[in-house]
Amino acid sequence: MTPAATSCLIRRIGVHTSVAGGLPLAAERAQALGCQTLQIFSSSPRQWRGAELDPAACARMIRLRREYGLRPLVIHANYLINAAGADPALWERSIAALRGELLRARQLQAEFLVLHPGAPGAGNDRAAAIARVGEAVRRAAQGLRWGRLKLLIENTAGGGRLGGAWEEMAALLAAVSAVPSGVCIDTCHAWAAGYDIRSAAGYHHAIAALHRAVGLKHVHVIHVNDSKGGCNSHVDRHQNIGQGTLGREAFRLWMNDPRWARKAFILETPVDAPGDDRKNLRRLRSLIASPAPRANARPA
Ligand SMILES: [Zn+2]
Numbered sequence: 001m002t003p004a005a006t007s008c009l010i011r012r013i014g015v016h017t018s019v020a021g022g023l024p025l026a027a028e029r030a031q032a033l034g035c036q037t038l039q040i041f042s043s044s045p046r047q048w049r050g051a052e053l054d055p056a057a058c059a060r061m062i063r064l065r066r067e068y069g070l071r072p073l074v075i076h077a078n079y080l081i082n083a084a085g086a087d088p089a090l091w092e093r094s095i096a097a098l099r100g101e102l103l104r105a106r107q108l109q110a111e112f113l114v115l116h117p118g119a120p121g122a123g124n125d126r127a128a129a130i131a132r133v134g135e136a137v138r139r140a141a142q143g144l145r146w147g148r149l150k151l152l153i154e155n156t157a158g159g160g161r162l163g164g165a166w167e168e169m170a171a172l173l174a175a176v177s178a179v180p181s182g183v184c185i186d187t188c189h190a191w192a193a194g195y196d197i198r199s200a201a202g203y204h205h206a207i208a209a210l211h212r213a214v215g216l217k218h219v220h221v222i223h224v225n226d227s228k229g230g231c232n233s234h235v236d237r238h239q240n241i242g243q244g245t246l247g248r249e250a251f252r253l254w255m256n257d258p259r260w261a262r263k264a265f266i267l268e269t270p271v272d273a274p275g276d277d278r279k280n281l282r283r284l285r286s287l288i289a290s291p292a293p294r295a296n297a298r299p300a
């Protein structure tokens with residue numbers, strides 16, 4: 001494609017947005033940042049007890065999203081949920097919490113609920129853990145009317161967690177196939193799990209492997225995060241776009257790949273100071289359709 005043809009590329013970009021002060025404020029914040037989509041927590045991500053949503057706040061959120069064209073709405077599930085774990089009490093708790101997440105996602109008319117697949121625990125069989133994820137999701141979703149909601153399994157930084165390798169993502173997707181489902185791909189996690197997406201060759205190799213294992217049509221959301229850890233480090237620590245171990249070129253590849261044209265890009269980058277979200281959005285947008293650095297370009 002010529003630069004002229006790609007310069008009008010539409011990319012739906014948003015950030016993980018705070019719901020402090022009430023859900024509708026998240027839509028207001030996303031709109032103020034110039035986002036086309038957003039991700040939120042529907043309850044505190046580090047507490048088992050799920051919030052009861054106020055129906056009036058839900059209705060206002062739905063209205064604002066329609067007015068501002070904010071879609072999809074992505075909800076990130078609670079971090080405590082471990083549907084893969086072998087401890088029966090924690091597993092039951094995880095199922096109950098996941099059910100709460102699904103019900104709140106429906107109340108908010110969200111398109112996607114993103115779930116980390118969890119960890120089997122030291123010494124436990126990974127295939128059995130994947131089967132537990134499938135069973136937990138089936139139980140959590142019993143009797144649920146899905147509407148347009150889909151459950152997305154997010155890839156992880158690997159190591160002790162399920163879902164680092166694309167093949168494991170494929171097995172997880174198969175395990176939850178009883179419900180409307182897909183996957184969310186996090187750039188930081190893919191890199192930390194060992195996919196060298198920093199160069200064009202590495203990126204194309206990794207995406208081809210993702211397509212073979214999972215199928216790109218099942219990818220609905222991309223978490224765009226730079227990384228503090230290195231390739232294959234299994235370290236899940238996000239960094240500002242272009243300031244981590246991935247660097248700008250990796251994001252230029254993701255943002256200009258026509259295969260992602262209809263997906264939602266969500267930033268989960270650190271907010272150390274007010275305005276950091278705006279800076280990361282600007283950096284990401286500046287990479288869209290910018291020409292690749294020339295091999296003979298003189299160093300600055
Ligand atoms: Zn993520």
Ligand SMILES: [Zn+2]
Nearest residue numbers: 188189236237
């Ligand atoms: Zn992460």
